[in-house]
Amino acid sequence: METHICTKCKIEKTIDKFHKHVRLKNGYRKICKKCRSHPRPPIIIDNHKICPKCKKKKHISEYYNDNYAGTGISVRCKECVKTHVKNYNKNHPEVRKNWQEVNKEKVILQRKEYYKKNRKKLLDRNKTYIRDKEKKRIGDKKYRENNKETLRPKRTAYHSNKRKTDLNYKIKCNLRTRIYHALHAKKENRKKYYSTVNY
Numbered sequence: 001m002e003t004h005i006c007t008k009c010k011i012e013k014t015i016d017k018f019h020k021h022v023r024l025k026n027g028y029r030k031i032c033k034k035c036r037s038h039p040r041p042p043i044i045i046d047n048h049k050i051c052p053k054c055k056k057k058k059h060i061s062e063y064y065n066d067n068y069a070g071t072g073i074s075v076r077c078k079e080c081v082k083t084h085v086k087n088y089n090k091n092h093p094e095v096r097k098n099w100q101e102v103n104k105e106k107v108i109l110q111r112k113e114y115y116k117k118n119r120k121k122l123l124d125r126n127k128t129y130i131r132d133k134e135k136k137r138i139g140d141k142k143y144r145e146n147n148k149e150t151l152r153p154k155r156t157a158y159h160s161n162k163r164k165t166d167l168n169y170k171i172k173c174n175l176r177t178r179i180y181h182a183l184h185a186k187k188e189n190r191k192k193y194y195s196t197v198n199y
């Protein structure tokens with residue numbers, strides 16, 4: 001009878017001491033029946049499991065639910081899965097794009113569904129956001145009005161400094177001034193300004 005060396009116990013045994021496995025090359029497992037029958041240590045102890053990626057012991061709530069896994073939770077912890085997905089998406093931007101392209105209708109439907117379910121929450125959040133923004137805007141305006149005199153030199157200094165250091169800003173300012181003059185200049189002077197903005 002044919003024999004194999006078990007990769008676990010390193011003992012040479014006849015082929016009937018190995019389980020059959022159709023997907024493997026020679027049709028048998030590499031580890032013998034006896035080694036395989038050794039009870040494996042439980043994966044989840046005291047509601048905690050070690051993540052094979054980050055090697056940290058984490059509570060099961062830090063793993064995703066996975067009905068396909070024997071344990072009922074994902075192999076890697078949430079954090080590691082997230083990092084993995086993030087890296088994958090970064091390295092394969094076309095996959096995500098293609099998926100969205102192919103599942104366009106599904107994505108739209110999902111968004112609609114999400115909106116329907118969370119309509120009130122979303123609206124409330126939106127309202128609060130607008131209210132806060134408005135509050136801040138009014139506050140800022142009031143503050144600027146009350147401190148006009150102290151703020152002006154600061155603003156002037158900021159702009160003059162930015163003009164010196166930021167070339168783009170300088171060009172933008174110059175253009176803005178020229179456009180302003182082109183639109184507001186007296187008729188006889190207009191031509192001069194128009195030429196600069198290419199009208």
Ligand SMILES: [Zn+2]
Binds near residue numbers: 033034
């Ligand atoms: Zn063995």
Ligand SMILES: [Zn+2]
Binds near residue numbers: 052055078079080
């Ligand atoms: Zn992990």
